[in-house]
Every structure is written in structure tokens, then in C-alpha cells.
Amino acid sequence: MKYIEVKDLTLVLDNNLVLWDVSVKLESGRVYGFLGPSGSGKSVFIKTIFGIFKPVKGTINFENVDKVAIQFQEGGLFDSLNVAENVAFQILKGKKLICELDDELKYQVFNKVLNAARFLNLTDALFKFPEELSGGMKKRAVLGRALIDDPDVLVLDDPVAGLDPINTTSAVKIISSIISRYKPITIIVTHNFRAFWDLFTDICFFEKGRLVYLGLKSEAIKQERVYDFLKCKFR
Numbered sequence: 256m257k258y259i260e261v262k263d264l265t266l267v268l269d270n271n272l273v274l275w276d277v278s279v280k281l282e283s284g285r286v287y288g289f290l291g292p293s294g295s296g297k298s299v300f301i302k303t304i305f306g307i308f309k310p311v312k313g314t315i316n317f318e319n320v321d322k323v324a325i326q327f328q329e330g331g332l333f334d335s336l337n338v339a340e341n342v343a344f345q346i347l348k349g350k351k352l353i354c355e356l357d358d359e360l361k362y363q364v365f366n367k368v369l370n371a372a373r374f375l376n377l378t379d380a381l382f383k384f385p386e387e388l389s390g391g392m393k394k395r396a397v398l399g400r401a402l403i404d405d406p407d408v409l410v411l412d413d414p415v416a417g418l419d420p421i422n423t424t425s426a427v428k429i430i431s432s433i434i435s436r437y438k439p440i441t442i443i444v445t446h447n448f449r450a451f452w453d454l455f456t457d458i459c460f461f462e463k464g465r466l467v468y469l470g471l472k473s474e475a476i477k478q479e480r481v482y483d484f485l486k487c488k489f490r
């Protein structure tokens with residue numbers, strides 16, 4: 256069984272308590288919708304469990320989790336690398352560029368990149384640089400990096416922010432196929448929970464640095480705080 260178990264996670268940034276005793280067990284094959292108002296701690300929680308911020312208290316245990324694919328809210332394509340190199344970066348672990356590999360390895364890596372690009376409808380963009388891409392293409396390139404390495408954990412922080420409805424629908428379809436193919440532990444932070452509602456199995460609802468609800472999606476809407484937050488957008 257693969258899981259991430261977090262206990263009593265507490266984080267202080269600039270003298271502010273931004274996470275407060277957060278405990279959660281995230282399991283493979285489940286899709287966690289991270290919801291809650293802006294500034295409630297969703298992004299810092301993700302950054303803390305993956306080592307970017309150091310908590311003042313709490314434990315984080317990874318069980319049988321090796322490969323992690325994260326799409327940060329800030330995006331994260333390298334401007335100086337083309338799409339193929341950006342996607343390959345995930346498997347090269349930043350050690351080398353594709354062009355520096357020996358022929359055998361280059362062939363293997365490029366095949367993987369090509370498979371991902373076909374899956375994401377990005378083959379025409381493989382040799383373009385980020386500045387030449389549309390918003391939807393950039394998001395797909397980041398997804399390419401996420402799926403190329405058969406991830407145990409897939410973390411998407413605001414994956415459809417700024418996309419129009421058509422690109423949103425196609426991104427959700429792609430994300431859905433990644434999930435059914437690899438069955439990772441999936442975390443999706445989004446304000447567009449309508450688009451992702453069918454994919455979620457569980458909801459983690461954050462408010463002012465606390466995890467105020469964690470449980471099945473079907474039970475989430477029975478919780479007053481969660482319902483109040485969701486209802487205005489479900490009408």
C-alpha cells in the first residue's frame with residue numbers, strides 16, 4: 256500500500272501560524288480535492304509535505320512513495336528549455352539535457368516524451384519554447400512532465416486556472432486519464448471544483464490553516480462549512 260501520512264503538521268511563516276495541527280492520510284487510487292478559501296493554507300500544505308517549508312511541529316511519512324509529480328500553482332516550465340526538454344526534465348532529474356545523453360538513452364527518453372506528447376496532443380509543440388505556447392499548451396506541457404514518469408503521487412495546484420471552458424474540459428479529461436492509468440495518490444487544488452467534482456473521491460477542506468473537513472466527497476456536502484462554501488458556486 257502506498258500512502259502519505261501527515262500528523263499534527265504545524266507551520267509558521269513570517270510569525271504567522273499558517274498551518275495548524277493538520278493530520279491526514281493520503282492513499283493511492285484516491286483523488287483528494289483540496290478546497291477552501293484563498294489563503295487557507297492549501298499550497299503551503301503541499302509545499303511543506305514535499306520539503307519546501309520546514310514545519311515547527313509534526314511528522315510526514317511516505318510509505319512506498321518514490322516518484323512524485325508536482326505541478327505548482329506558479330506554473331514551472333523552464334523558459335530556456337523547449338517542451339520536449341521540459342517534459343524530459345522529470346526523468347532526467349535535472350542532471351543532463353536530452354542532447355547530452357548517449358544515443359541509447361536519448362532514444363529511450365525521447366520515446367517516453369513522444370508518448371506523453373501524443374497523449375496530450377502536444378506533438379506539434381515539442382520544439383517550441385514556453386514563450387511561444389498558449390496558456391492551454393503550457394498547462395499540458397506541465398502535465399506531460401507529471402505523467403511521463405509513472406508517478407506514485409500526482410499533485411496539481413490549480414491546474415485549470417486561467418483556462419477557457421474548452422481548454423478546461425480537455426485538461427480535466429487528460430487528468431482523468433492520467434489518474435485511471437497510473438492510479439497515483441492524487442491531490443487537486445482548485446477553485447473550479449465543478450469541473451473536477453466527478454473525479455474527486457475525497458475532500459480536504461481548509462480554513463485559516465486548519466483542515467476542517469477530511470472525508471468522503473459524498474459526506475462533504477453534509478458539513479455546514481463545506482456546504483456554505485460550495486453552494487454559491489453550485490447554483
Ligand SMILES: Nc1ncnc2c1ncn2[C@@H]1O[C@H](COP(=O)(O)OP(=O)(O)O)[C@@H](O)[C@H]1O
Binds near residue numbers: 295
Ligand atoms: N512564502 C511565504 N512566506 C510567508 N507567508 C506565506 C508564504 N506563502 C504563503 N504564505 C501565507 O500562508 C497562508 C496560506 O497561503 P497559501 O497556502 O498560498 O493559500 P491557498 O490556500 O490559497 O493556497 C497565507 O496567509 C499566505 O499569505
Ligand SMILES: [Mg+2]
Binds near residue numbers: 298299328412
Ligand atoms: Mg494556493
